[in-house]
Amino acid sequence: MALDSKVPAGPLADKWTTHKGEIPLVSPANKRLLDIIVVGTGLAGSSAAASLAEMGYNVKAFCFQDSPRRAHSIAAQGGINAAKNYQNDGDSVHRLFYDTIKGGDYRSREGNVHRLAEVSRNIIDQCVAQGVPFARDYGGLLDNRSFGGVQVSRTFYAKGQTGQQLLLGAYSALNRQIAKGRVKMYARHEMQELVVVDGKARGIIAKNLVTGEFERHSAHAVLLCTGGYGNVFFLSTNAMGSNVTAAWKAHRKGAYMANPCFTQIHPTCIPVSGENQSKLTLMSESLRNDGRIWVPAKKEDAEAIRAGKLHPNDIAEEHRDYYLERRYPAFGNLVPRDVASRAAKERCDAGYGINKTGEAVYLDFAAAIMRYGAEEAHVKGLKNPTDAEVKALGEKVVEAKYGNLFQMYEKITASNPYKEPMMIYPAVHYTMGGLWVDYNLMTTVPGCFALGEANFSDHGANRLGASALMQGLADGYFVAPYTVGEFLSKDIRTGKISTDSPEFEAAEQAVRERTEKFINNNGTKSVDFFHKRLGKIMWNEVGMARNEKGLKQAIADIQALREEFYADVRVLGAANGMNPELDKAGRVADLIELGELMAKDALERNESCGGHFREEYQSPEGEALRDDENFAFVSAWEFTGVPSEAKLHKEELTFENVELKTRSYK
Amino acid sequence: MDLTLKIWRQNGPQEKGEMKTYPISGVEEDMSFLEMLDFLNDKLINEGIEPVVFDHDCREGICGMCSLFINGEAHGPGRKVTTCQLHMREFKSGDTIYIEPFRAKAFPIIKDLMVDRSAFDRIQRAGGYISVNTSGNTIDANAIPVPKENADKAFDAATCIGCGACVATCKNSSAMLFASAKISQFSLLPQGQPEAKERVLNMVHQMDLEGFGNCTNTGACEVECPKGISLENIARMNRDYLFASLSSNK
Amino acid sequence: MATTSKGLFGSSLARKYWMAVSGLFLCTFLVGHLLGNLQLFVAGEEGKLAFNEYGHFMTTFPVVKILSYITYGAIFLHTVDGIMLALQNRAARPVGYVKEKQSANASWASRKMALLGTLTLFFIVVHMKSFWYEMHYGALGLDANGNKDLWTLTVTAFEQWWYAAFYVVAITGLAFHLSHGAQSAFQTLGINHPRYTPIIKNTMTAFAWLIPAGFVAVAVFLFVVQPGQNL
Known part of the structure; x- marks a missing residue:
């Protein structure tokens, strides 16, 4: 099948407006005859379900959590971008578009990204109207801050809980529709299979996690808003339940996976502390506004710190290596995430890491505390304040800005970041790759759409900070509600989709068999045992730096792991009733298959771009070497039975509005 | 560390537990407290x-999925932390x-330590929203100035x-602290x-219909709330409800 | 017994309002009552006649009579509403905890309001039997001015150690009841303000301990001085 991105013709800035005007409408009377399934209730899912219901469609929404409000969008900390230019620093839709394309290392689709930048402004208006309590300045107007990879302040925020506030906003819109009976909400339900009838997505098999029952749900379209698959690495900043199952089942039913190897490793996470760690905690990128990242300039100092003989505060300024400021003077600590992460890895690999495992660098607020303190002292009219006074004042300012993050850090590490620098290390955070979608956000299975992190469309090979929230809400509130109309307008005479068809029967049967297999397996190892091993393979070979040999090894290892998993996994308990181990087994099975495909994708992409860094392709200074001649395309993989034997389809990326340049933040 | 865990086990909503x-x-x-339970489950x-069933998801104190009443306190002995943020260093070897x-x-029990909190969703559905369509065609965000103090207080309430x-x-x-936070935000x-x-x-x-008890202003909720939601919200709700009852036309 | 109606009757909040309003009214009653009691500090025949004069006034003056009926009403409302709330609260947690550390997050008094309230109610019944009933229906002698001799009834009651002790215990219970209830009534009625709430709390806490202290002082005075014996 040839990939048609269906990006409308015409000038970039007019594409979306023109397209919206041309999408066939579905009359209100007909909307009432059309059912839509929305899987996942994060920013994309909640906003899409609410918007579609409001338009008149019958919506069924599913989430595996006990409430739609708990989807992992809630954990996003830093902010949401929008080209409002409230700060009058030269921001515009075009600049947001350009920054996103550049930040994504020229591996995203121009049309989609421009649309995202356009609707970004509506998102803020919408959220404020819904009562989202964004941070404000003393005049009562909205405040902004800066994020990595850009030189303007366009990030709207609500302290370190922006994702929470935005999700609660979308959840409130969803609740309004649930209360009206327009959305039927299925919490503690997990999608187990996509049902395709006559080549179109017509429903899902969902598992009621409380009773263990399988339910057939039919619809005229299925929207997958199921987030990313960072948990393939076991340790990531994703929630424990985040998984790829919905997307993977769609992939197995014909939806192509695009750029699966594009993974974002976030530079500022709390380092791994031990073998029993279950997840990693992010420290918001906003911290890089004020924190300075460094390691000791002398190896012996680093060794002394690791051995506990030296305290970071005792290292003199001239013996510190602020390596981001040194390497990238123009952007300094605010370089994009992929660049910052690799630079940290480079220093640690060279032996300058500062925790026991040698895999951590410092994020230091001492300078910011003194700077803010001096400002405060000036405002307060203190003459010749002592250092201690300035420090105390500065700590108050920093607390107001980042208090909850500092508190979170202290709870986890038992170290006080006001007194000694934070220790941070990169961790898996976001997946730019996902289901391939066209301009209408439809996958290669007609009627099956993918929104938010679940699709691949907007962030190329690297996502800029504060853009995930933007994309989730853009897709859910402002894009999908229009674009599903194009597909559904042809379905107004279809009538209710029956759940008694052989396709539903077969899908349910397949799910039952999988479940039975796990329950009756009589293996000896827990699901986590395999998940952890998968994570180790992925992190070592398909992580921050990849090479051909390692990737080939990874594919072989993952295949062996999969065999072992099915032969030896032990799932206790029954199939009927709540059984989280059983649910986890299903998710890990899919993650194992996905991991293999990710390795394959990384192996085939013989270039370094964004979050994908192939050791073979780097400049003498260690910067990523992109190959636009041969790799300016989207890799869309078609499932053929074995993940690493998937068939590659290429969507060539054409850039008519930006010039492809080597990304430089120097 | 060596510990003795005493855990409530209950196979289903209708079964007897112990x-x-x-x-x-x-x-x-x-280890975080939940990682300790993972560790236990792996052993089991x-x-x-059969491993112990408990709710959890984000493990960074924001999704609100984890619960647990640990040594007589919600989310354990820590203050302003959820169970997933509670670390084992708060305990010592030999503890029960x-x-x-x-x-x-x-909050009926689903299994073991997992409970059904959908009553909270129903309370929110009863009015925890602003009736605005999601068209995006609203007025410019900065056309609605909000005094910083109110915006900050709304935010504090909304962090529940x-x-x-x-x-x-x-x-x-x-459930007064919860309901009042949700009402106050708006x-x-x-x-x-x-x-x-x-x-x-x-x-x-709706809160009354769900069968929650009444507030007797002991203030325990505020102390145990992982997000430090203030009792001020309950007073605000009491005040708003009083005025609304007095001035409602119905 | 879920509350299912909205507005000022039946809803959980409304029940709390009635508790708060009736409770606060009873607080004002306590002030009045204590002012009367303080007259017992005046010793001798002069004090006796003045006290009985006061007793006569309190049982006959129409405005006071109306106030007394409101007081009975408030006690009734506070009791019935309190019982209903307590039952509802109990029903809200059919299965309790094996281990519960309530002291970690709430004061003792705030957790024992129903118990303290019951104790107070019991005290009121005994107290009314001792004085109110006797004043209205008992065979009290008359004093020199022809008023019923409530004074003698009172002072002789408190000369008995067990009555004085019971009184002190009950009033102490009342003090604990007030220590939580008096200030928390304001919260229930929605009066909470960063600037004024600390003032309200301090004032009402002082009230909660000083008023009972006044009652106890009178009782102790009567027991120690035994004015009936000295007359």
Whole structure:
């Protein structure tokens, strides 16, 4: 099948407006005859379900959590971008578009990204109207801050809980529709299979996690808003339940996976502390506004710190290596995430890491505390304040800005970041790759759409900070509600989709068999045992730096792991009733298959771009070497039975509005 | 660390439950409380015992999914932390730790330590929103200035994660802290004013229907709330409800 | 017994309002009552006649009579509403905890309001039997001015150690009841303000201990001085 991105013709800035005007409408009377399934209730899912219901469609929404409000969008900390230019620093839709394309290392689709930048402004208006309590300045107007990879302040925020506030906003819109009976909400339900009838997505098999029952749900379209698959690495900043199952089942039913190897490793996470760690905690990128990242300039100092003989505060300024400021003077600590992460890895690999495992660098607020303190002292009219006074004042300012993050850090590490620098290390955070979608956000299975992190469309090979929230809400509130109309307008005479068809029967049967297999397996190892091993393979070979040999090894290892998993996994308990181990087994099975495909994708992409860094392709200074001649395309993989034997389809990326340049933040 | 865990085991909503004792050794100080339970579960699986079921997801204190009544307190002995943020360094080797589900009539047990908190969703559905369409065709965001103090207070109320610790810890199983936080978030903002009266009347009504107890102002909820939601919100709700009742046309 | 109606009757909040309003009214009653009691500090025949004069006034003056009926009403409302709330609260947690550490997050008094309230109610019944009933229906002698001799009834009651002790215990219970209830009534009525709430709390806490202290002082005075014996 040839990939048609269906990006409308015409000038970039007019594409979306023109397209919206041309999408066939579905009359209100007909909307009432059309059912839509929305899987996942994060920013994309909640906003899409609410918007579609409001338009008149019958919506069924599913989430595996006990409430739609708990989807992992809630954990996003830093902010949401929008080209409002409230700060009058030269921001515009075009600049947001350009920054996103550049930040994504020229591996995203121009049309989609421009649309995202356009609707970004509506998102803020919408959220404020819904009562989202964004941070404000003393005049009562909205405040902004800066994020990595850009030189303007366009990030709207609500302290370190922006994702929470935005999700609660979308959840409130969803609740309004649930209360009206327009959305039927299925919490503690997990999608187990996509049902395709006559080549179109017509429903899902969902598992009621409380009773263990399988339910057939039919619809005229299925929207997958199921987030990313960072948990393939076991340790990531994703929630424990985040998984790829919905997307993977769609992939197995014909939806192509695009750029699966594009993974974002976030530079500022709390380092791994031990073998029993279950997840990693992010420290918001906003911290890089004020924190300075460094390691000791002398190896012996680093060794002394690791051995506990030296305290970071005792290292003199001239013996510190602020390596981001040194390497990238123009952007300094605010370089994009992929660049910052690799630079940290480079220093640690060279032996300058500062925790026991040698895999951590410092994020230091001492300078910011003194700077803010001096400002405060000036405002307060203190003459010749002592250092201690300035420090105390500065700590108050920093607390107001980042208090909850500092508190979170202290709870986890038992170290006080006001007194000694934070220790941070990169961790898996976001997946730019996902289901391939066209301009209408439809996958290669007609009627099956993918929104938010679940699709691949907007962030190329690297996502800029504060853009995930933007994309989730853009897709859910402002894009999908229009674009599903194009597909559904042809379905107004279809009538209710029956759940008694052989396709539903077969899908349910397949799910039952999988479940039975796990329950009756009589293996000896827990699901986590395999998940952890998968994570180790992925992190070592398909992580921050990849090479051909390692990737080939990874594919072989993952295949062996999969065999072992099915032969030896032990799932206790029954199939009927709540059984989280059983649910986890299903998710890990899919993650194992996905991991293999990710390795394959990384192996085939013989270039370094964004979050994908192939050791073979780097400049003498260690910067990523992109190959636009041969790799300016989207890799869309078609499932053929074995993940690493998937068939590659290429969507060539054409850039008519930006010039492809080597990304430089120097 | 060596610990003795006393954990509530209950196979299903209608089954009878009981406290079971599990000795465990090899627990590390850096583990979070939930990682300690993972560790226990791994052991149980190896021994062929069904693992303990508990709710959890984000493990960074924001999703509100984790619960647990640990040694007599919601989310354990820590302050302003959820169970997932509680670390084993808060305990010492040799301790006996009681782990029970959140208890309330409105929070029926699903299995072991997992409870059904959908009552909270129903309270929110009764009015925890502003009736604005999601068209994006609203006025410019900065056309609605909000005094910083009110915006900050609305934010503080809105940081409630809906975990249910307030209900679990209240001797009356009252959901007033939760409901008041959700109501306050909107009543403090100009956008929330048009529906303010109906909102407080309807949400309190739903709260009553769910079978929560009444607030007796012990203040336990505020102490145990992982997000430090203030009792001020309850007073605000009391005030709003009083005025709404007095001035409602119905 | 879920509350299912909205507005000022039946809803959980409304029940709390009635508790708060009736409770606060009873607080004002306590002030009045204590002012009357303080007259017992005046010793001798002069004090006796003045006290009985006061007793006569309190049982006959129409405005006071109306106030007394409101007081009975408030006690009734406070009791019935309190019982209903307590039952509802109990029903809200059918299965309790094996281990519960309530002291970690709430004061003792705030957790024992129903118990303290019951004790107070019991005290009121005994107290009314001792004085109110006797004043209205008992065979009290008359004093020199022809008023019923409530004074003698009172002072002789408190000369008995067990009555004085019971009184002190009950009033102490009342003090604990007030220590939580008096200030928390304001919260229930929605009066909470960063600037004024600390003032309200301090004032009402002082009230909660000083008023009972006044009652106890009178009782102790009567027991120690035994004015009836000295007359």
